Amino acid sequence: MSGVFPDEVTGGVIIRDDLGNPTNPPDVQNAYTPAPGFVTSCEMTASPSNCNGRITPAQINAIVSELVALAECLDPDGPWNCTAVTNLCAAFTAWSATHGGLHVGEDPPDPVLNPFWYESDTGILYVFFDDTWVQANGAVADQVSIIGTGVAGRPLQVGVIDSGVY
Structure with a gap:
């Protein structure tokens, strides 16, 4: 299966090298490059903004397959509504309800x-x-009393520390 990135043969421009560094070509706009720590098995490419590149049917099929695979990963039983554009949202909603x-x-x-x-x-x-x-969190306290001697009229209370309400 062809990948989701444009092939250099069809005009794709390298936007991230094999070390993960963005190349920032001037003729490519609005192409996202993940941080260098994000591992890919190829150099990432994008279509140039000057319309010299072309999208191939194999690339479109790969993009659609990637989206369906993500939906299946989130919700293995589906469903995939072929007339909707909210399938990933539905799959994520099912995943979050389950997990x-x-x-x-x-x-x-x-x-x-x-x-x-x-x-x-x-x-x-x-x-x-x-x-x-x-x-998991610390105890909730509004105030803490320290017992001892020293406060007039209250021989067993040394002072009050107001720690607020959390």
């Missing part, structure tokens, strides 16, 4: 679906770890 994330509520969720739980009545964040809910 959960953060549950907000007073009672813990099913940890398989939601490994993070924000207990709404206490403001405490938990993560499910090793078969139990573990507090």
Whole structure:
């Protein structure tokens, strides 16, 4: 299968070399190049802005295949609605519903679906770890009293530290 990048034979211009560095050709506009750490098996190319390059059917097929493969990766059972332009959104929505994330509520969720739980009545964040809910954030405190001697009228209170509300 041909790749998604324009072939140099059909006018494609190299926009990122094999080391991952952008080449910034002046005749290519609006072509994104990822950071050097992003690995590719080829030099990235783009079509020139002067219309000298051409898009081939193989390139269009590769782009469509890449999009369908991404949708299948996110939602292996589909569906792919052939009359819609929102298939990737639907696939990502299905993926996020399956893989959960953060549950907000007073009672813990099913940890398989939601490994993070924000207990709404206490403001405490938990993560499910090793078969139990573990507090992930520090304790919530409005004020702290230090016990001792020294404050007139309150012999057991040394002072109050207001730590605010978090």
